[in-house]
Amino acid sequence: xxxxxxxxxxxxxxxxxxxxxxxxxxxxxxxxxxxxxxxxxxxxxxxxxxxxxxxxxxxxxxxxxxxxxxxxxxxxxxxxxxxxxxxxxxxxxxxxxxxxxxxxxxxxxxxxxxxxxxxxxxxxxxxxxxxxxxxxxxxxxxxxxxxxxxxxxxxxxxxxxxxxxxxxxxxxxxxxxxxxxxxxxxxxxxxxxxxxxxxxxxxxxxxxxxxxxxxxxxxxxxxxxxxxxxxxxxxxxxxxxxxxxxxxxxxxxxxxxxxxxxxxxxxxxxxxxxxxx
Amino acid sequence: xxxxxxxxxxxxxxxxxxxxxxxxxxxxxxxxxxxxxxxxxxxxxxxxxxxxxxxxxxxxxxxxxxxxxxxxxxxxxxxxxxxxxxxxxxxxxxxxxxxxxxxxxxxxxxxxxxxxxxxxxxxxxxxxxxxxxxxxxxxxxxxxxxxxxxxxxxxxxxxxxxxxxxxxxxxxxxxxxxxxxxxxxxxxxxxxxxxxxxxxxxxxxxxxxxxxxxxxxxxxxxxxxxxxxxxxxxxxxxxxxxxxxxxxxxxxxxxxxxxxxxxxxxxxxxxxxxxxxxxxxxxxxxxxxxxxxxxxx
Numbered sequence: 238x239x240x241x242x243x244x245x246x247x248x249x250x251x252x253x254x255x256x257x258x259x260x261x262x263x264x265x266x267x268x269x270x271x272x273x274x275x276x277x278x279x280x281x282x283x284x285x286x287x288x289x290x291x292x293x294x295x296x297x298x299x300x301x302x303x304x305x306x307x308x309x310x311x312x313x314x315x316x317x318x319x320x321x322x323x324x325x326x327x328x329x330x331x332x333x334x335x336x337x338x339x340x341x342x343x344x345x346x347x348x349x350x351x352x353x354x355x356x357x358x359x360x361x362x363x364x365x366x367x368x369x370x371x372x373x374x375x376x377x378x379x380x381x382x383x384x385x386x387x388x389x390x391x392x393x394x395x396x397x398x399x400x401x402x403x404x405x406x407x408x409x410x411x412x413x414x415x416x417x418x419x420x421x422x423x424x425x426x427x428x429x430x431x432x433x434x435x436x437x438x439x440x441x442x443x444x445x446x447x448x449x450x451x452x453x454x455x456x457x458x459x460x461x462x463x464x465x466x467x468x469x470x471x472x473x474x475x476x477x478x479x480x481x482x483x484x485x486x487x488x489x490x491x492x493x494x495x496x497x498x499x500x501x502x503x504x505x506x507x508x509x510x511x512x513x514x
Numbered sequence: 515x516x517x518x519x520x521x522x523x524x525x526x527x528x529x530x531x532x533x534x535x536x537x538x539x540x541x542x543x544x545x546x547x548x549x550x551x552x553x554x555x556x557x558x559x560x561x562x563x564x565x566x567x568x569x570x571x572x573x574x575x576x577x578x579x580x581x582x583x584x585x586x587x588x589x590x591x592x593x594x595x596x597x598x599x600x601x602x603x604x605x606x607x608x609x610x611x612x613x614x615x616x617x618x619x620x621x622x623x624x625x626x627x628x629x630x631x632x633x634x635x636x637x638x639x640x641x642x643x644x645x646x647x648x649x650x651x652x653x654x655x656x657x658x659x660x661x662x663x664x665x666x667x668x669x670x671x672x673x674x675x676x677x678x679x680x681x682x683x684x685x686x687x688x689x690x691x692x693x694x695x696x697x698x699x700x701x702x703x704x705x706x707x708x709x710x711x712x713x714x715x716x717x718x719x720x721x722x723x724x725x726x727x728x729x730x731x732x733x734x735x736x737x738x739x740x741x742x743x744x745x746x747x748x749x750x751x752x753x754x755x756x757x758x759x760x761x762x763x764x765x766x767x768x769x770x771x772x773x774x775x776x777x778x779x780x781x782x783x784x785x786x787x788x789x790x791x792x793x794x795x796x797x798x799x800x801x802x803x804x805x806x807x808x809x810x811x
Contacts, residue, residue, distance in 0.1 A: 281649030334530025364545030446631035
């Protein structure tokens with residue numbers, strides 16, 4: 238056997254084993270979603286593939302039963318869409334301001350963008366909580382959307398992207414009689430389009446999976462997002478496991494579908510900050 | 515002539531960055547400042563706050579539960595750093611090997627865990643590390659003759675579950691960071707090293723590691739914050755903020771317990787300020803140290 242073949246086989250086997258280990262939890266949830274919740278309580282979550290207890294009851298219950306799952310699902314969907322749209326719109330605009338102009342206080346302001354990325358959000362939880370309470374925004378989606386509308390990481394990414402666009406384009410636009418905002422809307426936004434994919438995915442993923450802050454703000458069950466709803470199903474009595482497991486399984490699917498379709502953007506978005514370091 | 519004013523080239527940039535300034539002031543500067551102020555007060559939601567000086571801080575210094583939480587967060591941070599930096603780096607180098615089959619396919623599979631929410635991942639790990647004989651981990655251990663372990667009731671075993679969850683979720687993402695860092699290293703360096711007779715280990719320690727430094731510093735920085743600020747992982751694994759003997763309690767968990775669960779906002783704010791100071795101190799030290807090492811290179 239040649240050295241090359243040996244290297245190929247060792248590498249492949251190593252990563253295949255690692256891959257199987259990583260996929261086990263997914264497999265476990267998938268199998269469990271076909272078993273009665275009672276089975277899970279009694280025997281625990283395991284990989285046993287037992288056709289005598291496996292059936293589609295949980296899925297039938299998910300789609301036809303009386304529960305709030307799809308209310309939560311559509312709340313999450315709506316919130317994610319609104320959040321992504323607003324965040325991209327606002328952050329792109331701010332990034333353009335930083336990239337296209339030289340103005341007094343620019344460096345200081347940009348330092349603030351970097352500062353936001355360095356302070357853990359968790360520290361702000363309590364003051365934000367009291368602020369939300371005092372503004373009467375408890376139990377509203379605005380309280381979830383507003384603090385994240387100018388996302389530092391997104392601004393940073395867009396600014397990097399825009400710094401590659403020659404300023405002559407902007408000057409040419411002005412010569413043609415476009416206003417400052419016209420230049421941005423008609424000339425720059427179309428050029429920026431390719432960079433929106435990665436940030437849409439990154440922000441969408443964060444929003445879809447966002448838990449702690451919405452959990453603190455929302456108290457009305459009909460306003461819950463999917464992660465909050467699923468969390469409430471996890472009771473010590475295990476009486477909701479039928480819905481919990483199949484609901485968890487189903488909540489991963491939209492993100493998986495998106496990942497499969499737009500893998501390039503996911504990876505670009507996740508690694509955006511790392512390369513420039 | 516408001517319109518002319520707003521449309522002038524001098525004012526336009528301020529209009530563009532205005533949303534950021536507003537968000538920064540309302541949702542960052544103000545909360546941070548009020549958090550600082552609150553830490554010197556006794557605050558209960560819906561009641562008048564009262565100044566208490568440094569009482570919250572002196573009380574905090576004698577609070578054993580707080581030190582338990584700091585210890586847990588620090589331990590979690592250190593363990594995630596020790597596991598989630600060297601291994602992903604090494605795996606990324608192996609995956610980058612020219613003899614690697616199905617690289618893209620593996621890359622996406624390793625990324626899957628990062629797509630799940632902590633709520634779902636935490637629930638699944640909670641059940642996998644269940645205490646029953648038939649629970650996944652115990653059933654595997656059982657085939658080796660090990661008695662069922664009550665993972666979430668013990669300090670060490672609880673942390674095993676916690677670190678397993680963190681490693682599972684972040685291994686693939688950190689590998690991606692290192693893989694993209696590796697693409698920036700010119701291939702000629704390795705060829706030149708081979709001609710000079712360098713071994714694989716030498717190439718790794720002399721070329722790969724130094725040139726991956728920007729990526730490593732980035733991963734280190736975000737991991738320090740993520741480690742110190744960890745809360746939901748623990749909350750999901752123990753299904754609430756009350757783990758037995760506080761074995762899973764973290765700094766943010768304690769902040770949440772005091773602030774939200776006990777409505778003791780001033781005290782909780784002091785916890786937050788201490789966390790901010792710890793996080794800043796560690797990261798500034800880390801950045802200063804890596805800057806110092808740079809000069810020696």
